[in-house]
Every structure is written in structure tokens, then in C-alpha cells.
Amino acid sequence: MSILAYLMDFAYSAVPGAVFAMLFGTPLRYIPYAALGGAVAHLTRTVCLNNLELGIVAASFIASTVISVMFILIAPRLKVPRLVFTVASIIPIIPGKYAYFALLSIIQMHVANETKSQFIETFFENGIITLFVMLAIGMGIAMPALLFYRNRPVV
Amino acid sequence: MQHCDFVELIATVARRMYMCGAETRLIIQTSERIAAAFGYKAVVIVNSCEISVKLLYCESEDLSKQKECTTFMRIDGHGIDMNRLIFYTHLCQDAEQGIITPEELQEKLEHIPQFPYSRTLLVIAVGIATAAYSAINGGNLAACVTALIAGAVTMTAKELLKKYHLFEMFVFTICGMISTLSSFYIGNCIFELDKYNLAIAMVVSLLILVPGFQFVNGILDLFKGYTAVGATRLINTVMLIASVCLGIMIAFSMLPINNL
Incomplete structure (x- = not known):
């Protein structure tokens, strides 16, 4: 991927982050941080996938860990809970495509007249990726906070 | 006091x-x-x-x-x-x-602040977000426009249903169905998208139905030892995802499945 492609990726993925923050009722002055979070999350995952050649599960885990650490540092300065930013930031890395193909294969399995083995294979392949990416995102968000906030207040 | x-x-x-x-x-x-x-x-x-x-x-x-x-x-x-x-x-x-x-x-x-954004603004914003999400998932311009319209339609439906204070899972089912149907018909009949771009448009128009907040809260609670609340939140997440899946499956039963 060229630098321009990375910049485009960064710019596009900022939009879902910002809009989800708006949907959650985040005040306007905090929206740029959520947009930045979304952009950093997706860019980190793209870099891990393309340049470091990691799998999507490891890349999603690293991306969500980066987001978590970033807002552990930023949120206390703004005096707001970091949940305000982290959830909106992970939206661009949600594995929607895999979940969709898993669901589609279930339906195709149901209506297919001939062999169903390819649909079973597609379902398990996409379903397992979806499950593990979601777990990786959740753990990536939660784990750094456990290291940073052992006995300190959250806000 | x-x-x-x-x-x-x-x-x-x-x-x-x-x-x-x-x-x-x-x-x-x-x-x-x-x-x-x-x-x-x-x-x-x-x-x-x-x-x-x-x-x-x-x-x-x-x-x-x-x-x-x-x-x-x-x-x-x-x-x-x-x-x-x-x-x-x-x-x-x-x-x-x-x-x-x-x-x-x-x-x-007693004077808590109200929701800071108008519903119309949110509908437009969601449309733009779904278009951007389509672009980062490799969709072409037609897929982005399809996602923009379908995302805005889904958000409008969600806001209209929210007005009636309906059961949350019912709202998610209806929205999942509307999103799938609208993205399929817009993508297939107006823009004549190929299979991959149609799939992208259909996936990203469901973006607002992702229960990300309950999921992250559930995981955080589980990690911090609040197992009961965390498990409840995760069960709620699973139920919402299942509701959306039900909506998609109802929509698929109305669509020509071989085109997908």
C-alpha cells in the first residue's frame, strides 16, 4: 500500500469513529478525539496486516490495545471516562464482513439442494474469525486498563 | 440534608x-x-x-x-x-x-443535560459513516452510495421505532430487515453492483446495529471481577446480535438468494 492509500484509510476510518461518538451522545468538543481513535485503530490494524503480515486476530488485538493505551493517557487529561472514546474507536475494526459471510453461508446451507460442505466450511471459517476478532478487541481494550488502574481512580 | x-x-x-x-x-x-x-x-x-x-x-x-x-x-x-x-x-x-x-x-x-444532537443530523451522519466504512472495506463508489442511502434509511427507521418506545430487540430485528432489503434493492436494481460490492454495501449498512457498547462494557466488567453484571451485559449483546440476525434472515427469505 502506498502512503496515499494509508492516508485515505486514516481519513475514512475517522468518520465512523466520530459518528458513533455522536450516536452515543458524546459532546462535540470530544468528537475529534473519537475520530482520531477510530483512524488510529484502523490504520494500526492495516499496518499490522499489510506490513507486519500478522493475522487479523493479532492485528485487531494490537489495534485495540493501542487505542486503550492512547485513551488511558488522554482521557484523564480531559477529565472524562475513557469509555467515551474507546467504544467509538473500535467500530472501524469490527469484523462485520466475516460475520455477514458466516450468516449468509447458514442461509445458503438451508436452501442448497446439492452439496453443503462448502457452506459448512465457509460458516466455520468466517464464524471463528468473527468470534476471535471480537474477543481480541474486547481483551485489547480491557487488558491495558488492568495494568494502569490497579489502585487509582478511573477518572 | x-x-x-x-x-x-x-x-x-x-x-x-x-x-x-x-x-x-x-x-x-x-x-x-x-x-x-x-x-x-x-x-x-x-x-x-x-x-x-x-x-x-x-x-x-x-x-x-x-x-x-x-x-x-x-x-x-x-x-x-x-x-x-x-x-x-x-x-x-x-x-x-x-x-x-x-x-x-x-x-x-434535576437538570440533567439533554441529548446534544438533532435526529436529522444523526441520520445524515450515519449515512456518511456507512459510506466511509464501505470505502475502508474495499467497496467501490457505487457501493459507498448504496451504503450511504441504506445506512440513512436504517437510522431513520431506528429513530422512528424508538419514538414508540418499542422493545429493543424488536427494533433491532426490524432495522436489520429494513437495512438488508434496502441495501439489496438499491445496490441490485439501481447501481447493479457485483456480488462483492453488494455484500459490502449490505454489511456496512448494518453498522449502527452493532451493540459495541454493551459488548465492551461486558468484557470490561468480566475482567474487573464484576462477573454477574458483565455476564448480563454480554447476554444482552448476544440477544441483540441474534435479533439483527433474525431480521437479516427474514429479509433473505424474501430475496433471491442466488444473487448474493
């Missing part, structure tokens, strides 16, 4: 924080810190359906004559409102800095 009124005040803060989507640890910390700021020691327990607060106080200087006051509040609604969550955490900070008294805190709780 009487002690029993103050314990009600702390329970109200905790309950409202839960209802606007705060994680359990944040609720406990914030409400106990507010109590500590006014010289009380509070023990706050959060369950999936109730908040319990025990307030410990001394009426004389003799610490051995400590008294306690307990209250319970039922949690009867869930939502996500970061504006209010920030408002409650700022109230906690004001209380710790001695800027507000318990009476002022009570008064401020």
Missing part, C-alpha cells in the same frame, strides 16, 4: 450512571467518591437489576458509635448517553473540589 436523603442521592447517581452506559467499576468509584467528598463512607453494590448503597456515618465524635443507612434502587432502563455520563463524573470532581454542596448536587441532578 438528612442522612437518609443523602444515601438516596448517592443511589440516584449510581443508578443513572448505570442507565447511561457506565461500566460497573466507574459507577462504584464515582458514587463512593461523591460520598467521601461530603464526609461519608459509602459501600455501593451494583447488580444487573438493582443498586444497593450503604452509608456509614457518625453523629458524634465517638467513632465507635457509627450508624448506617441503606437504600436500594431498581434499574428499569438501559441506554447509552455519554453526555450524561460526563456530566455525572464532572459532578463527582466538583464535589471533591468542594465547589458544590449536597443540596446543589441534588438540584443539578
Whole structure:
């Protein structure tokens, strides 16, 4: 991927982050941080996938860990809970495509007249990726906070 | 302010924080810190359906004559409102800095801030977000436009259904169905998208139905030892995802499946 492609990726993925923050009722002055979070999350995952050649599960885990650490540092300065930013930031890395193909294969399995083995294979392949990416995102968000906030207040 | 009124005040803060989507640890910390700021020691327990607060106080200087006051509040609604969550955490900070008294805190709780954005703005914003999400998933321009329209249609449907205070899972099912049908017909009949781009448009138009908040809160609660609340939140997430899947499957049953 060229630098321009990375910049485009960064710019596009900022939009879902910002809009989800708006949907959650985040005040306007905090929206740029959520947009930045979304952009950093997706860019980190793209870099891990393309340049470091990691799998999507490891890349999603690293991306969500980066987001978590970033807002552990930023949120206390703004005096707001970091949940305000982290959830909106992970939206661009949600594995929607895999979940969709898993669901589609279930339906195709149901209506297919001939062999169903390819649909079973597609379902398990996409379903397992979806499950593990979601777990990786959740753990990536939660784990750094456990290291940073052992006995300190959250806000 | 009487002690029993103050314990009600702390329970109200905790309950409202839960209802606007705060994680359990944040609720406990914030409400106990507010109590500590006014010289009380509070023990706050959060369950999936109730908040319990025990307030410990001394009426004389003799610490051995400590008294306690307990209250319970039922949690009867869930939502996500970061504006209010920030408002409650700022109230906690004001209380710790001695800027507000318990009476002022009570008064401020009666004038909570409203949702900061208009519904029309959100519909447009969601349309743009789904188009951008389509672009980052490799969709072409036609897929982005399809996602933009379908995302806006889904958001409009969600807002209209929310007006009637319908059961959340029912809303998610209907929205999942509307999203799939609208993205399929727009992508197939107007833009004549190929299979991959049609799939992208259909996936991304479901973006607003991702229960990300409940999921992350559930995971955070589980990691921090609040297993009961975390499990409840994760079960709620699974039920919402299942509702969306049901909506998609109903839509697929109306569509020519071989085109997908």
C-alpha cells in the first residue's frame, strides 16, 4: 500500500469513529478525539496486516490495545471516562464482513439442494474469525486498563 | 440534608450512571467518591437489576458509635448517553473540589443535560459513516452510495421505532430487515453492483446495529471481577446480535438468494 492509500484509510476510518461518538451522545468538543481513535485503530490494524503480515486476530488485538493505551493517557487529561472514546474507536475494526459471510453461508446451507460442505466450511471459517476478532478487541481494550488502574481512580 | 436523603442521592447517581452506559467499576468509584467528598463512607453494590448503597456515618465524635443507612434502587432502563455520563463524573470532581454542596448536587441532578444532537443530523451522519466504512472495506463508489442511502434509511427507521418506545430487540430485528432489503434493492436494481460490492454495501449498512457498547462494557466488567453484571451485559449483546440476525434472515427469505 502506498502512503496515499494509508492516508485515505486514516481519513475514512475517522468518520465512523466520530459518528458513533455522536450516536452515543458524546459532546462535540470530544468528537475529534473519537475520530482520531477510530483512524488510529484502523490504520494500526492495516499496518499490522499489510506490513507486519500478522493475522487479523493479532492485528485487531494490537489495534485495540493501542487505542486503550492512547485513551488511558488522554482521557484523564480531559477529565472524562475513557469509555467515551474507546467504544467509538473500535467500530472501524469490527469484523462485520466475516460475520455477514458466516450468516449468509447458514442461509445458503438451508436452501442448497446439492452439496453443503462448502457452506459448512465457509460458516466455520468466517464464524471463528468473527468470534476471535471480537474477543481480541474486547481483551485489547480491557487488558491495558488492568495494568494502569490497579489502585487509582478511573477518572 | 438528612442522612437518609443523602444515601438516596448517592443511589440516584449510581443508578443513572448505570442507565447511561457506565461500566460497573466507574459507577462504584464515582458514587463512593461523591460520598467521601461530603464526609461519608459509602459501600455501593451494583447488580444487573438493582443498586444497593450503604452509608456509614457518625453523629458524634465517638467513632465507635457509627450508624448506617441503606437504600436500594431498581434499574428499569438501559441506554447509552455519554453526555450524561460526563456530566455525572464532572459532578463527582466538583464535589471533591468542594465547589458544590449536597443540596446543589441534588438540584443539578434535576437538570440533567439533554441529548446534544438533532435526529436529522444523526441520520445524515450515519449515512456518511456507512459510506466511509464501505470505502475502508474495499467497496467501490457505487457501493459507498448504496451504503450511504441504506445506512440513512436504517437510522431513520431506528429513530422512528424508538419514538414508540418499542422493545429493543424488536427494533433491532426490524432495522436489520429494513437495512438488508434496502441495501439489496438499491445496490441490485439501481447501481447493479457485483456480488462483492453488494455484500459490502449490505454489511456496512448494518453498522449502527452493532451493540459495541454493551459488548465492551461486558468484557470490561468480566475482567474487573464484576462477573454477574458483565455476564448480563454480554447476554444482552448476544440477544441483540441474534435479533439483527433474525431480521437479516427474514429479509433473505424474501430475496433471491442466488444473487448474493
